[in-house]
Amino acid sequence: MIYMALIIFTITLIVMTLASIISKKSFMDREKSSPFECGFDPMSSSRLPFSIQFFLIAVIFLIFDVEITLLIPLILTLKISNLFNYMMITFFFIFILLWGIYHEWNQGALNWAH
Numbered sequence: 001m002i003y004m005a006l007i008i009f010t011i012t013l014i015v016m017t018l019a020s021i022i023s024k025k026s027f028m029d030r031e032k033s034s035p036f037e038c039g040f041d042p043m044s045s046s047r048l049p050f051s052i053q054f055f056l057i058a059v060i061f062l063i064f065d066v067e068i069t070l071l072i073p074l075i076l077t078l079k080i081s082n083l084f085n086y087m088m089i090t091f092f093f094i095f096i097l098l099w100g101i102y103h104e105w106n107q108g109a110l111n112w113a114h
Helices: 002-023 052-076 083-107
Strands: none
Touching (some): 052 083
16 A cells, blocks of 8 residues: 555656656746836836826725725625614715725826826
């Protein structure tokens, strides 16, 4: 029994080693060996101007993504809570979300070309 497990382990090890050797690429160039930095050349100066629009969209996404994760407990507590309190909390929460998206839209943060 132990010999069979040892044979299977050895065969698996040999196949994995052969696959690793065969799949290796033999050429390395500057583009493939350098890290990808959001479309910028990582070998050049790091003080290039960066569009603040990328940062704003990322922050807006994070804010509203976290807000969506806060909605999940509201759905799960529907059965065990008072319906009036549940509706008031849900409407208040959604009102804050809609007010925030309206504010971002009014400030022009959602307009890509301005």
